[in-house]
Amino acid sequence: MRNPSSIAATSTTTPCCSKEGLKRGPWTPEEDELLCSYIRREGEGKWRTLPKRAGLLRCGKSCRLRWMNYLRPSVKRGQITSDEEDLILRLHRLLGNRWALIAGRIPGRTDNEIKNYWNTHLSKKLISQGIDPRTHRPLSTTSNQNPSSSSRPPKSNTNPNSSIGLKEISEAINNDQNYRPTRNPVMSFSEGDLGVVAVRLDQSDNNRGTYNEEENNSDVNNGNFVHYSGNCGGGTGDEDVFCSFLDPWIEEDVFANQLHQQQQQQFNGITHTDLDPLVLPPQFGCGTMWEANGLSSFASAFGEEET
DNA sequence: AATCACGCCAACCGCACACCA
DNA sequence: CTGGTGTGCGGTTGGCGTGAT
Structure with a gap:
């Protein structure tokens, strides 16, 4: 049990977290x-002042959490279906422990619920299958990875084994002097936009997302990849933009696995300068994302040193 | 029936970031 | 530019339920 006095002594404690006279623990039906x-x-x-206005002896954080994770009408209760489980697995492989992002792709499920489900079911399931739940690679090949990854890395690049920070992407692209603006005048990067992803050139579903494609831009492999630069119509946050990119990634996941060997061979020998500068700037360590899809050679081609 | 061990999950905590004055 | 505030996120934990002994 945590000691409340130690909490109060913490200099960084926000006002919302002060526990003077506030109720903690499970919520009662009356409070709900x-x-x-x-x-x-x-x-x-206005979560901080909400408890007082609502007549609750709770801190604002607690109220927000209760609403977001339990009381919100859109929250779906009940067992995670096999389809949802499959989606969680795919998304986790792409995003790592970005639970909020993952939850955003699964209607009615909360980040907390998915996180719990992952920790209690899926990670164990993967381990039992000999797969490292952090890297989605066989355990034998990941045993020598840095064990310190269990401590929380900077939020903007949460999982060193999987995902990249969206903010860094747009910043890196904006800051990169070598970045050449897209040929499409409609597209330009701003804070709310997201950079570049690689998806399958022969993807047939053109109705997913609203991103603009830029064909032939970096067709580095003679057929399978083209780079899409992101401007998704404006007005949305970068995570929304990012989500529109996720669909092909998720659904082409199998493709990525099947062609991994092929991609490795095709990308071998490609240097960064062989690639269109529209791709992520070299100082940006984008490799983890590609690695998450098993495209490790692709990662190295973008300037991240493989170890 | 009592006790123990374990799994599950709601809730909490600290931190990071966005926003604004 | 800076500091304060509000919010969101991921990691962690405590308590409850349940099955095993």
């Missing part, structure tokens, strides 16, 4: 009703 009726009346937000 108070919170629900208040949010129905006034809407979400």
Whole structure:
């Protein structure tokens, strides 16, 4: 049990977290009703002052969490289906422990629920199959990886084994002097936009997402990849933009596995300068994303040193 | 029936980031 | 530019339920 006094002594404790006279632990039906009726009346937000206005002896964080993870009408209760499980696995392979992003792709499920499900079911399942749940690679090949990865890395690049920070992508592209703006005048990167992903050139579904494609731009492998640069119509956050990119990644996951060997051979020998500068700037360590898809050679081609 | 061990999950914590004055 | 505030996120934990002994 945590010692509340130690919490109060923490200099970085935000006002919301001070526990003076505030209730903790499981929520009662009465509290739930108070919170629900208040949010129905006034809407979400202003979590810090919400408890007082709603007549709750809880901190704002607790109220927000309770609403987001349990009381929200859109929250789906019940067993995770096999389809959802499959989707979680694919998304985790792409994104790592970006639970909020993963949850955003699974309607009705919360990040907390997915995180719990991962920790209690899926990670064990993968381990039992001889797969490292962090890297989605066979355990034997990952045993020598840095064990310190269990400590929390910077949020912007949360999982060193899988995902990349979206903010870094747009920043890196914007800051890179070698970055050549797209030929498509509609497309330009701003804070809300996201850079470049590689998807299959022969992908047939053209209706997914709203990204603009730029064919022939970096057709480095004579057929299978083309780079898409991102401007998804504006107005959305970079995570939304990112989500529109995810569909082909998720659904072409099998493709990535099947052709991994082929890709390795095809990308061998390609240097960074062989690639179109529209790809992520070399100082940006984008390799982990490709590695997450088993495209390790692709990763090295983008300037990240493989170890 | 009592006790123990373990799994599950709601809830908490600290940190990071965005926003604004 | 800076500091304060609000919010969101990922990691962790405590308590409850359940099965085993």
